[in-house]
Amino acid sequence: MSTEVSDVRPAGRAARPDSPPRRLQVVHGRGVVDVAAARRAVADLLVALGKDPASEHLADTPQRVAHAYAEMLTPREFDLTTFPNDEGYDELVLVRGIPVQSLCEHHLLPFHGVAHVGYLPGERILGLSKLARVVELFARDFQVQERLTRQVADWLREHLVPRGVGVVVEAEHMCMSLRGVRAPGSRTVTSTLHGLLREDARSRQEFFALAGVNR
Ligand SMILES: Nc1nc2c(ncn2[C@@H]2O[C@H](COP(=O)(O)OP(=O)(O)OP(=O)(O)O)[C@@H](O)[C@H]2O)c(=O)[nH]1
Ligand SMILES: [Zn+2]
Structure with a gap:
């Protein structure tokens, strides 16, 4: 799925890159359901x-x-609001327990659980609710959990340009609970890390510890 991110500053307003806050309108490029x-x-x-x-x-x-x-296939559109990181906050920002509601592309059955999404700020910090909105942006689609996890991480890396990004998704798949193997309660955990959260062992450990994932 492609997303379009466009500047929604009123015409005539100076486009200073450091003017707080910056709002970019996020529109999903998905086909409309007939x-x-x-x-x-x-x-x-x-x-x-x-x-x-x-x-x-x-x-x-x-x-x-x-x-x-x-x-279930239509994410809500939103403004990606960022603020200049004037205080130079350089520790992890993490939102835990973001609800994930998606549909497995193999059986068209739901999978649901939580996402933990964190980043190490660079020049800008993100409105916290936007981390949950980015999860919804990719969850409202036919998905596999691995791709959903990676898309959220890749999108944040591209649009926020942080020093690091980490995404963990824990979900129960109804196709594994209601039918087939019939293993209700089993949860699948996937993660994608970028930047310092991938390369630096201390940052990576801190991310998984704060996310509540023991690695
Ligand atoms: N990797 C991955 N697999 C998934 C996901 N959601 C569902 N699946 C799996 O997709 C596989 C499809 O396998 P198939 O053998 O083609 O389908 P099936 O006969 O319905 O498989 P069973 O579920 O084992 O009965 C199953 O093993 C599902 O558990 C996902 O998000 N990621
Ligand atoms: Zn499935």
Whole structure:
């Protein structure tokens, strides 16, 4: 998925790179869901599963399912707000326990859990809520957990230009709980590190310790 990040400063305002705060509008470049086509496909699926979509109980189900998938595949747009790091804060900034709600691309079933996202600030610091918004930006898609984890880390490296980035995702996959291997409660942990959090052992250990992951 591509994302577009554009400057939303009002026209005529000086574009000084250090003017606080800086807001960049983040728009996802994902195809819009064709709800009508999805509704027809869900009705066909019900028939294929031996159900009658015209029955009283299922009459509105195709419409609901189509809307549910459209919602689950559409991240909210947001402003990426950054501030100059005037105090020269050079320690880790970490938000733990960010909810992750995504859909496995193999079975179209949910996987959900938490993300811990941290960075070592460079010239700018980020509005804290934006770490959770970036997780949503990539989670609202058909995904595998490894790619989701890496996309969040790569995106922050590109758009925040910190000295280091770390992302840990812990999630339970419904395709492993409800069906197949039927291992409810098992959680998959994935991580991606960039910059100093990858290269410097002390920073890496501190990140995993604060994230609550024992490595
Ligand atoms: N690496 C990775 N695998 C995933 C993820 N979500 C689901 N899977 C796995 O994708 C695999 C698909 O394997 P297949 O053998 O093609 O599908 P399957 O027969 O339904 O597999 P079972 O789930 O073992 O019954 C399964 O092992 C799933 O557990 C993910 O986020 N990352
Ligand atoms: Zn799956």
